[in-house]
Amino acid sequence: MPELPEVETVRRGLSPGVVGHRIVHVDVREPRLRWPVAEDLGQVLGGRRIRSLQRRSKYLLFELERGWLISHLGMSGTWRLVAASAAWLPHDHVVIGLEGSADRAALVYNDPRRFGSLHYHDGAPAGHWLIAGIGPEPLDAGFDGAYLHAAARGVRRPVKHFLMDAGIVAGVGNIYACESLHHSGIHPHRHAGRVSRRRYDALASAVRRVLTAAIAQGGTTLRDFAGADGTPGYFQIDLDVYGRGGQPCRRCGRTLLDSRLGGRTTVYCGHCQR
DNA sequence: ATTCTACCCTGCAAGC
DNA sequence: TGCTTGCAGGGTAGAA
Numbered sequence: 001m002p003e004l005p006e007v008e009t010v011r012r013g014l015s016p017g018v019v020g021h022r023i024v025h026v027d028v029r030e031p032r033l034r035w036p037v038a039e040d041l042g043q044v045l046g047g048r049r050i051r052s053l054q055r056r057s058k059y060l061l062f063e064l065e066r067g068w069l070i071s072h073l074g075m076s077g078t079w080r081l082v083a084a085s086a087a088w089l090p091h092d093h094v095v096i097g098l099e100g101s102a103d104r105a106a107l108v109y110n111d112p113r114r115f116g117s118l119h120y121h122d123g124a125p126a127g128h129w130l131i132a133g134i135g136p137e138p139l140d141a142g143f144d145g146a147y148l149h150a151a152a153r154g155v156r157r158p159v160k161h162f163l164m165d166a167g168i169v170a171g172v173g174n175i176y177a178c179e180s181l182h183h184s185g186i187h188p189h190r191h192a193g194r195v196s197r198r199r200y201d202a203l204a205s206a207v208r209r210v211l212t213a214a215i216a217q218g219g220t221t222l223r224d225f226a227g228a229d230g231t232p233g234y235f236q237i238d239l240d241v242y243g244r245g246g247q248p249c250r251r252c253g254r255t256l257l258d259s260r261l262g263g264r265t266t267v268y269c270g271h272c273q274r
Numbered sequence: 275a276t277t278c279t280a281c282c283c284t285g286c287a288a289g290c
Numbered sequence: 291t292g293c294t295t296g297c298a299g300g301g302t303a304g305a306a
Contacts, residue, residue, distance in 0.1 A: 003299060034282075034301075058300075075300050076284075091284085113283045115300055130301095157277060166301080173299055222299065223286080242299095262278075265297080 002073045004138070004171025005214035006225055006233065007058050010079060013228030015053045017081045018062070018107060021098040022049045030093040034074060034117040037094060044120050045069065045096070056125055057134045057170035067122045070130065074115025080108050081228065094118060135168045138207050143169060145201030152200070155192040161262055162192035163203070172207060174264050175220055175242045180206040182241045187273040188266050189259075213238065241267040 002010070026042035038044070045064065054061040060079070062069035071079070084097075084105035094109040109118065121128045135151075136143045151168055152159070162168055163177045172180070181188050183206035186199055195203070219225060219233030222243070226232050236243075240250050245258030249269040259266050 006299075032283095072300080074283095075298070077300095111283095112285065113298090113300090115282070117301095155276085161277085164300095175299060220299075225299075263280090264299095 002058060002077070002219070002225065003173035003176050004055075004058060005176070005211055005217075005235065006219035007055055007060060007073065007171070008215050009219040009227045009233060010073070011053055011055045011060055014060075014079055014081070014107075017228070018050050018098065019052055020049065021100045022047065023064075023096055024099045025097040027095040027097070028093070029088075029095065030091075030114075033093065033111065033114050034072070035119070037118050038120060041094075041118070041120060050098075054125075056131055056137070057166055058173075059125070059131060061125050067120060068125050068128075070117075070119045070121055070125060070128055071109070072117045072130070074111060074113060074117070076113040076224070077109065077111035077116035078226070079228065080110065080230075082106050082108055134166050134170050137170050138172065138204075138211055143204060143208075145197060145199075145204045148200040148204055149195075149197040152192040152195060157192060158189045158261055159186060159192040159195055159203075160188035160266060163207075169207070171211070174266075175239070176207070176210050176214065178242045178267050179210045179240060182268060182273060183210060185273055187270075188261060188268050190274075241269065243267070 023045045026045050028037050028039055028041055031037040031039055048064040050062055050064060052063040060071040089110060091110050091112045092108050093111055096107040098105055125131050152162060155162055160177050160181060163172055184202040186195060186203060214220060214235040217233055217235035218227055220235040221232035241256055244256050245267045247256055249256050249272060252271050254271045256267050257270050
């Protein structure tokens, strides 16, 4: 489900309802996520106020009065704010009760596929093992063509893989990798080390442009993604290649190709992307 | 050291 | 109608 723009959309939607509120209890109803959720999370978090809600790569970071709650949505995870009296839905795995919110009294983590995760970390998120190795944020200074070009030196794996590697750049998943490569005219199967500096300039700016536009549209809703208030994203309307295999390229009109790259569907134009 | 594959899990759609 | 198969926006561990 969520790449950087979707996680950012969740962060923005959730913030007003959680920041400043105190956690009164935590109910781990199903600890079997990507990694087991600590069953004593309630004892650790209970009584602490949420100071801010931040994002790093595809991780949501709840800054507490002390320590951080680090959440990843995997493929199918969602957070929603509900009234205390709300009925449980299937796959509601973790419930965080909040004080100081009138009708919205609990934060509920739902995740059918359970690829998401939830960790408490006592120090700064950058020190957590899941986050320590992550590369630069694509929307921050420091991410540009020069950086990509240098990082790709001698790398033989496909440039699409390279771009989706969080250690290289944070937050770019399958959808936005396909889109950015199409925007910049780079063939997804090309070896990362065989892309010129000039074309990495184009790729870096395409990544920025695509992610920024997607955030402005509230993310991409393919089947079930929704922001914290339940509204879907609208960026799917602007997708040029993802999900459009067999349809005409919007630039040259030729049929878009569907291939599998590392087990993931990759759509590209064999004419516009070299 | 890099790079590939298999796997974690449920839900849905397509095909038979 | 019901079964099987494959695919889905993620990321890791372990093998090659």
